[in-house]
Amino acid sequence: MTSARVRRLGFAAVKGTRHLARDAVTLAADGPVGDRAFCLVDPESARVLRTVEHPTLTCVEATTGDGGELRLRWPDGREVVGPLEATDEAPLTVDPLLTVDYWGRAATARLLDGPHSTALAAYLGRPVRLAATQPGEVVWAGAVSVVTTGELDRLRQRMLGAGLTAPIALDERFRATITLDAEQDPEPGTRLRVGTATIEVARRIDRCAVVDVDPATGRRDVPVLAHLDRHEGLLTFGVDARVVQPGRVEMGDPATPENPSH
Known part of the structure; x- marks a missing residue:
């Protein structure tokens, strides 16, 4: 070459969401840095959601801001914005590290509380939790x-x-x-x-x-x-x-x- x-x-900041162009x-x-920093986890099976099984996730845009917030945007223009870290104004419950399954191999994730999980669960029609992941662990x-x-x-x-x-x-x-x-x-x-x-x-x-x-x-x-x-x-x-x-x-x-x- x-x-x-x-x-x-x-x-994509959240695994499976739209792959956004960057400057x-x-x-x-x-x-x-920032690539698939988050993923969605089935809270019952502790398995990372597979994009191929939930293809509509690919049209959700996920971006992070300097203030520690995550913005999700749907094609119809609807948005959900919320912090990823606890603040005095927005306390969050953050679970301990959890071992999750990613295509048959173990990965570590930390389940996060906040509006994103609720919105994505409603969109996908099933229980899900947003989770922070270790760099590279949910990359095929x-x-x-x-x-x-x-x-x-x-x-x-x-x-x-x-x-x-x-x-x-x-x-x-x-x-x-x-x-x-x-x-x-x-x-x-x-x-x-x-x-x-x-x-x-x-x-x-x-x-x-x-x-x-x-x-x-x-x-x-x-x-x-x-x-x-x-x-x-x-x-x-x-x-x-x-x-x-x-x-x-x-x-x-x-x-x-x-x-x-x-």
Whole structure:
């Protein structure tokens, strides 16, 4: 892979909610700061809610503020805003750390009290609790995920060849930390200098039916998953990476291989 530039940055503050574009992302040793800092937990089974089982969650926008509050916004414009930390004006009950199940592996979470859980439970039609998570613990792949415009274009062409109309915001469906304006994905083992950070590519990312969901409506509309390449028996798209050198990545930053042999 030759040098490329950052075309899109993004993450979701609450796991499963809409993957929002960002002007800049800070990469810490354990991944993007703020990425999936919260999740929803089934209080009876102590299991993290799976997005593929609750696709309408993808159209809820979640943002955090400097004052320690979380804002949830629905497509109809309705909002719920509340603090994530106790204050004199808004005391909150915060439970001890809890071990929860995330796709068969243990993760730690702290259940939070407040208006968000009530609103999301009503929206999803089932009991849920908002929980704070440890960095990277409710992330399916590596700390950082990368897709490229070249691979996105080839996917669009395959879908067009099958008589389908590819979604306009196709890259948003893959929920990548970084979208690079590049012809192909960097190979495993490649180290990329992106902004002031350095990442090392690990492996291709296997995908699930969430990519068939329109993030604007939360409804399955186009069979994107069926048109992905199969790699070692899995349907994959994009690559994940670990953070070698923490730093800041901004839109338009160059991404330069540090080991050009890859």
